[in-house]
Amino acid sequence: MPQGIPAKGAVGNAxxxxxxxxxxxxxxxxxxxxxxxxxxxxxxxxxxxxxxxPDNSVIVLGVxxxxxxxxxxxxxxxxxxxxxxxxxxxxxLKKISGATITRGLRVQCAGAGMVDQYTTAQxxxxxxxxxxxxxxxxxxxxxxxx
Numbered sequence: 001m002p003q004g005i006p007a008k009g010a011v012g013n014a015x016x017x018x019x020x021x022x023x024x025x026x027x028x029x030x031x032x033x034x035x036x037x038x039x040x041x042x043x044x045x046x047x048x049x050x051x052x053x054p055d056n057s058v059i060v061l062g063v064x065x066x067x068x069x070x071x072x073x074x075x076x077x078x079x080x081x082x083x084x085x086x087x088x089x090x091x092x093l094k095k096i097s098g099a100t101i102t103r104g105l106r107v108q109c110a111g112a113g114m115v116d117q118y119t120t121a122q123x124x125x126x127x128x129x130x131x132x133x134x135x136x137x138x139x140x141x142x143x144x145x146x
Contacts, residue, residue, distance in 0.1 A: 013072060015065050017141055019089030024062065026050045026084045034076040036066035037093055037139070038113030039125065040084060050084060055111035058123035060146055062086030063093065064113075086146050090129070093142045100133040107142055115142060 015037050028034050029049035039060050043049035053060050065083040066072050076082050085091060095101050096110040101117045106124035110116030114137065118124045129141035 013066060013068075015063060015072070015091050016085055017090040017092060019087065021062075021085040021089045022087045023065070024048075024084040024086065026061075026082055028076045028078055028080045028082055031076055031078045031080070033112040034064060034082075035113075036064050036070075036072045036074070037091070038064045039093070039109050039115070040064055040113060050082070052113040053109045053111075055109065057109040060109055060123075060125050062146060063091050063144065086144075088143075088145055090141055090143050092139050093144075094137045095132045095140055097135050097137055101128045101131060101140065103128055103131040115140070 029043040030051045033052045039053040040050040041053045043051045062084040094114045096114040099116040106118035107115040108118045126142045126144040
């Protein structure tokens, strides 16, 4: 069996790469940038509601999963039901444009539900299994630890 981490961007139609997640059924309350692979937080305006995690968020609930009949590029609308994956799992997330992430280092929420390399001012959400840099968003594997 080949060893190594799959190539960046080899997402197909899955957010979960490995692990046994806790799956929460939640409702999208505000649909700003709510794509599969987006980190989310709870929204206090509605029981079981979630919104896109803002920059430097320390209360990340989990990551939006993709529905089997949808593509990872399909945005969730306000009022949609969505599965949120959480736990000690490996998932595909997007790095925020302009970020430089070193493989093996901690990552944090960088706004729009994407990740950036960890700084001491915020709480880490996991560890990067890929290196990434430059402009534009890019899929990377992250060992999520929530």
